Amino acid sequence: MSDTNVAAATKQTVRGLIIPKFSFRKHGGLVALLIILAFNIAVTPNFLQMQTLFVNISQVATIAIVAVGMSLVIATGGIDLSVGAVMAVAGALAPIIFQSQFGIEYPIIGLILSILVPILMATLCGLFNGALVCVLKVQPIIATLILFISGRGIAMVMTNGQLQTFNMPSFSLLGTGKLLGFPFQGWLALAIAAVIAWVVGKTLFGRYLLAIGGNEQSAHLAGAPVRKVKITAYVICSGLAGIAGLIVVAINSASDAARIGNLMELDAIAAAVVGGAVLSGGRAPIFGAVLGAMIIQLVKYTLLANGVADEVALIAKSMIIVAAVYIQQSRKE
Template sequence: MASNLSSPAAGSTTSSGRTAIGSIGRSYGGLAALLLLIAYNAVFNAGAFLTVSSLRINLTQVAEIAIVATAMTLVIATGGIDLSVGSLMAIAGSIAPLILLSSAAPWDVPFLGGALAYVIPILVVAAFGAANGFLVASLRIQPIIATLILFISGRGIAQVIAGGRLKSFDEPGWQVIGQGRVLGIPVQAIIMVVVVVTAAWVLKRTVFGRYVLATGGNEEAARLAGVPVVRVKYAVYIVSAMLAGLAGLISIAINSASDPANVGQDMELNAIAAVAVGGTSLLGGRATIVGTFIGALIIQLTGYTLLTEGLSDATVRIVTAGAILGAVLLQRRAR
């Protein structure tokens, strides 16, 4: 599965044995770590782990990271990075309640208010994504600095929009993206799978996917081959912002409340960690969406395992960081 959906660069058949082994290591090193975590829980933690509710909890919790990290993979594949995703989640999360709680005319029409509460926040953060693209692609500011600006200011913008308060709401129909189930599967897990599969397909099968990898692999060569590198960069930052917005909406739907100070907190770091653990080169030019998905699952399961072992949240953070370091080193050796 992994080699099938990852990019040809990562999963290609190569002539030299060393890189062939490296390729297997990239594709399967993360998978092996994931299976190890599952095996550990299945053996030592069987009572709690091998249950439908545990599966649901893990899927529910991993969805946001996986969705954001998928878009982050595309950004990183162009040689960039997006630090603003957590703040963009907060912005999207602060706009939706304004629409849901408004009593103005259009919102009373059934479904329209709910639909607008999905669409408007995502369009607004898309505009912020275009602003990131403008700084990176048009003004040629280093991506880490360019997106740091919105990382710092975004949460403030969200708080201003929300009037500085936590907003609770109760719209069961709208909240289906965080609380609904289809055939017992959490809706956000379905959204996550759709996002991951679509992104993997885009990267492998579309012109845009090739352009993303070419831009990150050698920007000047890509430009001279007619690749619209500026547009490609705009596109990945806009996609990243929109998927972050979607994750922000899922987050507030789960909690029936929007707290701009907390929605998407640390998300940029978790997403980058998932990409790194998944085996995508932070230098750009190589990317594996499936690897990122596995990376997100590893981070989620490490935290889950430690919490069920009764360790404190602080300890979990430290051990998770160690696990990330281990996974990245493992992949470097395999490479």
């Protein structure tokens, strides 16, 4: 190769390292987010006000937290339809604990238990899902459909079907508190995403997770603890759903078992898919799921803020999923 060709090739390589080649298939989500933001800044009234920002962050945080957990399950080739119901169970349990006689007499202990016990209950729900999928070999969509149906019923039985209102400022800080002027739940969502992304990218569990989703039989033959990893993915997913349920209750200072987490499973799946997760498994783009959550929430907010009915927002979300699936298919070709 001549010196001129070597120099040209070197220049092209350096340019590619400094300015990565743009690909709509890889960066389409980011482009979509920027377009939605630009539209809202130009058209939507009061979009840049701090109150609007905080409302959107609150909504994005809960979707993002659940979508991160959903990404782990999808990475194994599974799905979890129960996350909304798990949110309802956790959200119903928290006020019962800190408003109990014990919680009133020992408020600090009651506060701690009202956070830890619902999360523990949520992880047990994930263990139940994982056991059905991995031990009894039930299809994931059927296995998680059981809690999708019964979980919300359990939450409503726990609350006698009544709205639980409360005045517990220390608990409400989980949903209304700020850190460095930024909503606390936003920091929490970013921290969870960062930790899970590190786990997926840097640990043996993460390598097993992606290998199982890529080819479960090959991963098993290679010595991967398939059952343990898949159950762990469902446990983490449900645990994160429990955290999201607590945030929703804290934001509203009320727990409504009939509404907490309603349709959250669809938002979480949509966010994960838009963020680059492949429904056949093998990929877990964690920060992509956060990006997808931002897109899902902003599409909903944009339509509602501009007088479009909520039903149209549901249709728009379905179209986003269709577009994401199409992009996935085109990547394979």
